[in-house]
Each structure stands twice: as structure tokens, then as C-alpha cells.
Amino acid sequence: MPTAREIMTSNAECVNADETVLDAAKRMARLDVGSLPICGTDDRLKGMLTDRDIVVKVLAQDKDPASCLAGELAQGEAVTIGADDDAREILRTMASHKVRRLPVIDGHKLVGMVALADIARALPDAPVGDLLDTLTSD
Template sequence: MTTAAEIMHPGAEWIPATETLDRAAQLMRRLDVGALPISDADERMCGILTDRDIVVGCVAEGRDPSRVTAGDMARGTPRWIEASADVSQVLEEMQSHRIRRLPVVENKRLVGMISEADLAHHLTDDQIATFVENVYAHS
């Protein structure tokens, strides 16, 4: 059984909900990632911020990324998976919610992220084709 921990990209970091988007972009650049889980004051996930959110939801609307916070961009119900979860559970979670990145937690702590690239390295061609069809077909 392949687990979420075995396919995830380790070392993911939170961005506090109170942090500004310009700082979030700097952290994304430093970590070479396109998404950051957003944490509230109690270190509970309250969303995920993507580079696309910053560009489309802030900059393209003429808003100042030094005045908009990660929390301002948090929408919807955050999704995550336990590190011990089987890869089939990872796929089900990502496909059923049509998400492209999934935070991985262990003992209620963020330990990694699973992205499409991580899936591509660990799944069969048929599994990847099914994932792409389910996540992108109705986008």
C-alpha cells in the first residue's frame, strides 16, 4: 500500500491568515511552490492560497498585494489528508473535490503537500488519465 506520506512533497509551510499577499508571494518564490496552506491563529487550516489567487484575485483587480491578506483570499472548506492514507484515498479526495493540491497532516501538523506532479511520479498512466478527466473535465 502506497501512502500519502510516500508520495507527498515534504516540508510544506503554512502562511498565516494575517500575512499579506506580497509576503506570501515571496515565501512561494523562496520555497519554489505555487500554493501555501493558510493557517488561522490556532494553526488550523482555513484555506489554500495559490499563485493564481494572488494574480487573478488581487493584482488583476487592481488591489494592492501589500494590503490584502492571505485570509482575505481564503474561500470554501479546506481539504487535507492524513499522512497514513492510502493513495486511493488521496485520489478520491482530490477527484471528488476537483482539487489540484492536497495538504498532508500527521498528528494534526502539516507535514507535506501532494500536487499533480507528485501524482505523476507515483501513479500508473491509467490512474493519471482518470485523475485528469475527473479534475479537469468540468473545469
């Protein structure tokens, strides 16, 4: 089984916790991604910011994205995967937490992201189909 390090997209960009949601949204648009890891000044992962978070927690609440900070949307501990964890663990983690993207960490350092598309390219159809069923059920 391939490891997270082997199938991840490396060079993942973080949005700093003290950057505005507007800056984060512009970065998402530039990178053509739907989420960004939120990192603190200590370079540790604080959470994830999704395009849905921006819509539901900022825009729909009449908050100003130019003054709302990304760190305000980091909730609890981020779900992550270790760089040397294998694909079975990635599938288990995605399924149990119902997430489509996982930050990949090596120690405490963010080294990449594994998305559902990365898994689909790296694994046979059956396990990926099972994960899709889990993510879309409910």
C-alpha cells in the same frame, strides 16, 4: 498502495493568515510553487492560497497585495488528506474536488503536501491518467 505520508513532499511551508499577499507571493517565488497553505496563529490550516487567487482576487480587483492579508483569501474549509490515507483516497479526493494539490495533515498539524506530480511518480499511469481526465474535463 502507498500512503500520503510515503509520497508527500514534507516540510510544507505555510503562509500565516496575518501575512500579506505580497509576502506570500514572494515566498511562492522563492519556493517555486504555485500555492501555499494558509495557517492561523493556532497552526491550524485555514485554506489554500494559489497564484491564481492572487491574480484574480487581488490584482484584478485593484487590491494592494502589500496590505491585503492572506487570511482574507481563505475560503471555507480546506480540502485535505490524512497522512495515513492511501493513494486511492488521494485520487478520489483530488478528483471529487478537482484539485491538483492536497495538504496532508496528521491530526490537525500540516505535515506535507501531495501534488499531482507526486501521484504521477508513485502510481501506475492508468489511475493518474483517469485523474488528469477528471481534472481537465468540463
